[in-house]
Amino acid sequence: RKRQLLTEIVLRNRLTALVVDADTTCRVLEQLLLRSYGVQTQGVDNGRDAVTLIASGVKFNLIIIDMILPILNGLEATRQIRDMGVHCKMLGVTACSGESERQAFLAAGVDVFIEKPLDPEHLVPILRELDG
Amino acid sequence: MEVGQMQRRLVDYTKSLFMEGFLDAQFLQLQQLQDESNPDFVVEVVSLFFDDSEKLLNDLTMALDQPNVDFKKVDAHVHQLKGSSSSIGAQRVKNACIAFRSFCEEQNIDATLRCLQQVKQEYYLVKNKLETMLRLEQQIVAAGGSIPMIELGF
Numbered sequence: 010r011k012r013q014l015l016t017e018i019v020l021r022n023r024l025t026a027l028v029v030d031a032d033t034t035c036r037v038l039e040q041l042l043l044r045s046y047g048v049q050t051q052g053v054d055n056g057r058d059a060v061t062l063i064a065s066g067v068k069f070n071l072i073i074i075d076m077i078l079p080i081l082n083g084l085e086a087t088r089q090i091r092d093m094g095v096h097c098k099m100l101g102v103t104a105c106s107g108e109s110e111r112q113a114f115l116a117a118g119v120d121v122f123i124e125k126p127l128d129p130e131h132l133v134p135i136l137r138e139l140d141g
Numbered sequence: 142m143e144v145g146q147m148q149r150r151l152v153d154y155t156k157s158l159f160m161e162g163f164l165d166a167q168f169l170q171l172q173q174l175q176d177e178s179n180p181d182f183v184v185e186v187v188s189l190f191f192d193d194s195e196k197l198l199n200d201l202t203m204a205l206d207q208p209n210v211d212f213k214k215v216d217a218h219v220h221q222l223k224g225s226s227s228s229i230g231a232q233r234v235k236n237a238c239i240a241f242r243s244f245c246e247e248q249n250i251d252a253t254l255r256c257l258q259q260v261k262q263e264y265y266l267v268k269n270k271l272e273t274m275l276r277l278e279q280q281i282v283a284a285g286g287s288i289p290m291i292e293l294g295f
Contacts, residue, residue: 037189125223
């Protein structure tokens with residue numbers, strides 16, 4: 010099958026992304042969507058592992074993080090990642106849809122709040138921006 | 142049944158799933174991610190969704206069966222199911238979760254029990270429909286045919 014509906018872009022640089030989502034279906038889908046654009050991805054299923062990975066020095070161009078996560082929730086994980094001085098693009102991708110949740114996630118440090126599902130319409134402009 | 146007939150049957154069946162609201166455009170997105178390097182992608186993701194969902198529905202049943210229901214826990218499970226169902230395009234499951242969450246907020250035990258039944262019903266319906274659709278696809282491939290693309294503009 011040809012990809013007729015996915016916006017086709019060609020990235021000039023190799024981008025990397027971390028996907029933080031407790032739900033396997035969502036995490037696998039988001040990683041595959043990123044990979045279809047040539048982004049190298051890693052996935053973790055809780056906030057603590059995300060913070061630990063970043064604290065170990067691994068760098069990403071993009072972090073996609075859910076709000077409700079086990080062990081350490083997405084809001085707190087985002088705050089801790091930003092407190093480490095990490096300035097990469099962070100997308101809060103969550104099934105939460107309320108304005109208060111949106112404000113809380115933005116206040117915690119995500120750059121963009123996206124209600125699930127993550128789709129090319131939101132992702133492609135961000136990848137283009139990261140690709141310079 | 143010859144391949145052309147099977148293909149037409151698949152197209153009609155798949156279109157009916159969209160018309161009846163079982164699936165939304167997100168499912169088409171999923172199909173677009175399937176290619177030569179990921180030939181079984183849709184089957185694999187749908188299977189993951191089935192496994193995750195059945196675990197979540199069991200967790201929800203147990204959580205609502207407690208003498209003192211922890212509505213935060215219930216809400217967290219429903220939230221997760223809302224996320225995964227929306228990610229694969231299972232629209233009616235997603236919508237049932239939205240209603241469910243509002244009753245969790247109210248901590249309304251009777252309403253949340255009714256919502257659980259509704260979510261289960263929608264889940265088993267879409268599971269059945271998707272299994273039928275994937276079986277039709279397998280039959281076409283086994284007969285040497287290719288899976289027809291579904292146009293968005295129907």
